[in-house]
Amino acid sequence: MKQYFSTIWIFCGVLTKRYFRDPVALFFTLVFPVIFLLIFGAMSRSNSVSFNVVLTNHSETAFATQFVDQIKENKVFKVKDVKSFDEAEEKMGRGELDSIIELPQSFGQPDASGVSSGKVVVYYQESKPDTGQTVASVMQRVLDGINAELVPNADPLSVEQKATKTTDLTRFDYTVAGIVGFSLMSLAIFGMANGFPSDKKSGALRRLRATPLRASQLILATAIEYLFIGLLTVIVMFAVATLLFDFNMRGSYLTLTIFTLIGTFSLFGFGMAIGGWAKNENQSAPLSNLVAFPMMFLTGVFFPVYLMPQWLQNISHFLPLTPIIDGIRMIITENASLFTLGPQLLIIGAWTVIIYSVAFKVFRWE
Amino acid sequence: MTDGILFRSMTDIILKVEKLTKTYGDKEVVKGISFEVKKGETFGILGPNGAGKTTTLEMIEALRPIDGGTVTLDGIIVSDNPQAVKEIIGIQLQSSAFYDRLTLVEQLQMFASFYGSKINAMELLKEVELTEKAKSRVEQMSGGQKQRFSIASALVNKPKVLFLDEPTTGLDPQARRHLWDLIRNIKKQGITVILTTHYLEEAEMLCDRVAIMDDGKIIALDSPKNLIKDLLKRGFKKAQHVEQASLEDVFIDLTGKGLREA
Numbered sequence: 150m151k152q153y154f155s156t157i158w159i160f161c162g163v164l165t166k167r168y169f170r171d172p173v174a175l176f177f178t179l180v181f182p183v184i185f186l187l188i189f190g191a192m193s194r195s196n197s198v199s200f201n202v203v204l205t206n207h208s209e210t211a212f213a214t215q216f217v218d219q220i221k222e223n224k225v226f227k228v229k230d231v232k233s234f235d236e237a238e239e240k241m242g243r244g245e246l247d248s249i250i251e252l253p254q255s256f257g258q259p260d261a262s263g264v265s266s267g268k269v270v271v272y273y274q275e276s277k278p279d280t281g282q283t284v285a286s287v288m289q290r291v292l293d294g295i296n297a298e299l300v301p302n303a304d305p306l307s308v309e310q311k312a313t314k315t316t317d318l319t320r321f322d323y324t325v326a327g328i329v330g331f332s333l334m335s336l337a338i339f340g341m342a343n344g345f346p347s348d349k350k351s352g353a354l355r356r357l358r359a360t361p362l363r364a365s366q367l368i369l370a371t372a373i374e375y376l377f378i379g380l381l382t383v384i385v386m387f388a389v390a391t392l393l394f395d396f397n398m399r400g401s402y403l404t405l406t407i408f409t410l411i412g413t414f415s416l417f418g419f420g421m422a423i424g425g426w427a428k429n430e431n432q433s434a435p436l437s438n439l440v441a442f443p444m445m446f447l448t449g450v451f452f453p454v455y456l457m458p459q460w461l462q463n464i465s466h467f468l469p470l471t472p473i474i475d476g477i478r479m480i481i482t483e484n485a486s487l488f489t490l491g492p493q494l495l496i497i498g499a500w501t502v503i504i505y506s507v508a509f510k511v512f513r514w515e
Numbered sequence: 516m517t518d519g520i521l522f523r524s525m526t527d528i529i530l531k532v533e534k535l536t537k538t539y540g541d542k543e544v545v546k547g548i549s550f551e552v553k554k555g556e557t558f559g560i561l562g563p564n565g566a567g568k569t570t571t572l573e574m575i576e577a578l579r580p581i582d583g584g585t586v587t588l589d590g591i592i593v594s595d596n597p598q599a600v601k602e603i604i605g606i607q608l609q610s611s612a613f614y615d616r617l618t619l620v621e622q623l624q625m626f627a628s629f630y631g632s633k634i635n636a637m638e639l640l641k642e643v644e645l646t647e648k649a650k651s652r653v654e655q656m657s658g659g660q661k662q663r664f665s666i667a668s669a670l671v672n673k674p675k676v677l678f679l680d681e682p683t684t685g686l687d688p689q690a691r692r693h694l695w696d697l698i699r700n701i702k703k704q705g706i707t708v709i710l711t712t713h714y715l716e717e718a719e720m721l722c723d724r725v726a727i728m729d730d731g732k733i734i735a736l737d738s739p740k741n742l743i744k745d746l747l748k749r750g751f752k753k754a755q756h757v758e759q760a761s762l763e764d765v766f767i768d769l770t771g772k773g774l775r776e777a
Contacts, residue, residue: 152631159628163614163621170616352612356668359578359606360629361598 153366160362160370165377177340182332182382183389189328190321190394200247200284201227203237212257212265216295220250225287241274248273248284321394326478327450329386333379333413334444334470341375341420342437346427349515358514365509368425372417379413380406400480404487408480408494412473415497418504419469425512444470469504472496527554529589529676529707530575536583537570544570546731547584552676557698557708559718562728568711569609569680571728575709576606576678589675602630605669605706607662609680613653619664620649623671630672643667643697659690659774663697670701677701679710683717688766689774695721 168174206217221228229246231237240246249272256267269288273281348354357367383406390396398405419440427433446452447461448470454462465471472493479485479493487494530552537545545567552558560568573579575586577597586593593600613622623636640646643663653661662682669677679698683691691714698721702708712718718725719739727735727742735742 156628156631160625163617163625163628166621167614167616348614351615352608352610353614355608356611356613357629359576359601359608359611360626360672361601362629363598 153363156362157366157370157373160366161373164370164374168374168378174340178336178378178382179385181335182328182386185332186325186328186386186389187393189324190390199225199227200280201229201245202248202250202284203229203231203240203246205234205237205249205251206256207254208252208256208258208267209254210257210265212267212295213252216252216257216269216291219291219295220288223287223291238272241272247277247280250284250288321390322397322482323478325386325390325394325396326474326481327448329383329409329477330412330448330470330474331445331450332382332386333409333473334416334441336375336379336382337413337416337420338423338437338441339420341371341417342423342427342433343430344371345421345424346430346433349513350429354514364425364512364514368421368505368508368512372414372421375417375420376410376413379417380410383409383413398481400482400484404485405477405480407487408476408490409473411494411501412476412497415469415501415504416473418501418508422504422508422511425508428513428515444468447471448474450474467496469497469500528552529554530709531587532571532575532584533586534584535571535574535581535586537567537574537579538582544731545574548728548731548733549584550726550733550736552707552709553723554707555702555705556723557702557710557721559722559725560709560711560728561713561715561718561725562711564713566728567731568728572678572680572709572711576604577601578606602672603675605672605674605677607665607669607677607679607682609684611665613664613668615654616652618650618652619645619667622653622664623668626668626671632672634671639667639670642670642700644693657690659686659693662686662690662694666694666697666701674706676707676709679708681711681713683712683714687775688763689770689772691717692767692772693774 202220204217204220206213220226229240231240234249237246237249241249251270251272253267253270256269257265258267260266269292271281271285271288273284345354354367387396387398391398420437423433423436423440427436447457447465448454448468449465450470454465454471457465476485476490476493476497479490483489528551532551533549534547535545535549536543536547548567548571560571562568570579574581575588575593577593577600581594588600589603591599591603614625617625619640620636623634623639627634627636637646637649640649643666645660645664645667648656648660648664653664656664666677666679666682669679682698683694686694695717698708698710708721710721722739724736724738725742726733737745
């Protein structure tokens with residue numbers, strides 16, 4: 150028994166050494182997740198909603214000019230340039246623009262009592278009334294602001310707006326768990342599932358088979374090897390997250406490390422089972438996709454789970470990747486302990502037992 | 516050790532094959548063969564392609580399930596305890612490879628770990644004359660070097676029986692002679708060697724006894740000398756008078772025995 154594990158340990162060391170001498174593999178393990186992080190990080194960075202609008206100003210009053218400047222400064226609006234109203238309308242039809250704002254010639258002309266007046270016309274897609282309403286209401290607020298400056302008699306009744314920040318967490322803090330989970334799954338299912346078939350093809354596994362080495366030792370040594378690599382990937386990702394995005398970690402890094410290792414070990418069982426069973430890459434590639442795609446789309450990496458129908462949400466909870474992403478997210482945003490993560494660990498544990506039993510069973514040397 | 520001591524006792528049988536069969540689909544590729552190999556002997560299995568040599572070898576090596584018959588290796592029944600058999604044999608396979616991106620020393624240490632043993636990798640490399648290549652990787656070596664390394668990897672567990680499947684196929688005459696010397700040295704250590712080959716002069720030079728296989732059966736089994744004697748007794752005469760030297764002798768004479776390796 151002792152020899153069984155010492156062989157795994159030594160073998161694992163050799164395999165890890167071998168991995169770090171492969172520049173292509175290293176690129177995909179370390180650089181790819183970072184690229185992924187950068188893309189998704191940038192996407193989830195902006196906290197506020199914004200609208201792409203076109204401003205058409207037909208008025209020459211000072212009031213209109215002031216209004217246009219304020220709109221341009223307002224973060225809610227991204228003012229685009231177009232040549233004609235027709236072009237703007239066409240762009241709106243394609244969804245490139247959310248709204249067209251038109252100031253008529255009479256806008257801002259003083260009325261009989263000397264107060265500037267006028268109407269802003271907000272065009273929007275008929276199919277998107279929400280957008281039209283939101284743009285119009287923001288517009289109203291801008292107008293109210295200018296009105297208040299010009300006519301400094303305070304409204305008797307007003308609503309005071311105050312943003313609340315109870316958690317100090319950004320959207321990125323929630324997204325990062327999904328990105329990490331997805332990267333680990335890619336490493337497990339795409340990276341690992343191809344390793345065994347290519348070693349079968351070269352004949353390297355055939356040579357190992359001629360020794361007392363057992364399939365389970367090969368599988369466990371490879372799993373531990375990938376655990377090191379997975380851990381390294383996670384460290385790099387969190388380092389980048391901390392340096393480039395204002396990533397807030399509320400939980401303990403020790404808990405995160407332990408939980409991630411447990412989760413990663415279970416995910417690697419899938420790569421093992423696929424790669425161990427497949428005779429060549431032609432068999433492993435489609436099978437990898439078959440396993441990876443449902444997890445990609447049903448575990449909340451790309452689409453929020455709450456958008457799915459209830460029955461699909463129920464399935465999602467029990468997919469192997471979901472508890473891992475949920476757990477990482479809970480550690481980051483809620484300072485969850487391993488004890489609180491009991492339900493997640495239970496599902497992960499069940500999958501680990503199932504998938505490694507399968508992996509040991511279906512493994513083929515050649 | 517000399518051959519005289521090794522062959523002192525005829526009961527010193529290390530490998531016993533009885534009525535061994537193997538069937539693929541409805542084709543019987545090994546048809547109930549039986550033979551014995553003595554401890555310390557170099558035993559050759561000869562035969563044309565498809566005769567069943569490799570299949571036979573792989574069944575003995577516990578790499579392929581045995582369909583019928585029994586193989587007993589050093590007292591262990593192979594089909595009952597394949598793991599125990601793997602512990603005491605060394606195998607050089609015909610079509611296998613080594614992991615890339617590992618040095619020879621790393622490879623040997625890895626192989627040793629599979630047997631739970633620690634080895635002096637440099638000593639083993641010295642035995643196969645690859646000391647200078649210790650830090651090289653397998654993918655950087657020539658055919659002959661690879662073959663020698665392959666034998667080194669099969670010796671990490673100090674095996675009782677060493678199996679060599681066509682060890683010299685594809686090698687140039689110099690490398691082949693070099694490998695012959697290596698095999699002779701291994702024999703001198705008392706290790707039983709079982710090899711297959713297509714080169715009959717190789718079998719004649721290395722093997723104490725040979726089995727000639729054809730179509731899944733053993734059609735002759737004796738020492739090379741006796742087999743030749745038998746043939747001559749039956750009145751065989753070569754069509755042409757044999758020259759005292761062959762073209763290979765000329766080749767070696769002109770190009771020398773030195774190994775051609777980078």
